[in-house]
Amino acid sequence: MNDYDKFFTVAETILTHPKFIEQRQFHHHTSTLFEHAVHVAYVSYRVSKKLKMDEKTIVRGALLHDFFLYDWHIEGKRIRKRGFKKHGFTHAKTAYENAMKHFDLNAIEKDIILKHMFPLNVKPPRYKESWLVNLVDSYVTFKEYFKKHPTSLYRYIETRIEAQKKS
Ligand SMILES: [Fe+2]
Numbered sequence: 001m002n003d004y005d006k007f008f009t010v011a012e013t014i015l016t017h018p019k020f021i022e023q024r025q026f027h028h029h030t031s032t033l034f035e036h037a038v039h040v041a042y043v044s045y046r047v048s049k050k051l052k053m054d055e056k057t058i059v060r061g062a063l064l065h066d067f068f069l070y071d072w073h074i075e076g077k078r079i080r081k082r083g084f085k086k087h088g089f090t091h092a093k094t095a096y097e098n099a100m101k102h103f104d105l106n107a108i109e110k111d112i113i114l115k116h117m118f119p120l121n122v123k124p125p126r127y128k129e130s131w132l133v134n135l136v137d138s139y140v141t142f143k144e145y146f147k148k149h150p151t152s153l154y155r156y157i158e159t160r161i162e163a164q165k166k167s
């Protein structure tokens, strides 16, 4: 089993869920929300393995950290007009509420999602796993602004999802 295979095994339940796949339609940074989630989850997975942390919890939390299910380039403006706080301040809570509707989450997974925008959201992460995803999200976002994408990983994931649909 190579690293992509192992990652897919850990991520499969969420990665192949129809609601999760819907994120392909939402533009995010220089790709889609789906790809951004996969990118953050995979880098978090690699780091968690090196640090001998709980890979499964970290991957699941990372996959769902931006599960807010709208195009923030469009909705973000609408939200501001309605007088609410900007997308950056509100989307962690929205992602958490959506994730709770579709998946069973443990306490650390919940914290990863809710605290990933710290310090924009005031409460700091409670667990080392949440700190990890918080830092990886910033690192990956920086890379994505410079159009650095793990395209072979994205192709691999798409192939596995297609193969699973046919089986
Ligand atoms: Fe986010």
Ligand SMILES: [Fe+2]
Pocket (backbone or CB within 6 Å): 036, 040, 065, 066, 137, 141
């Ligand atoms: Fe993110």
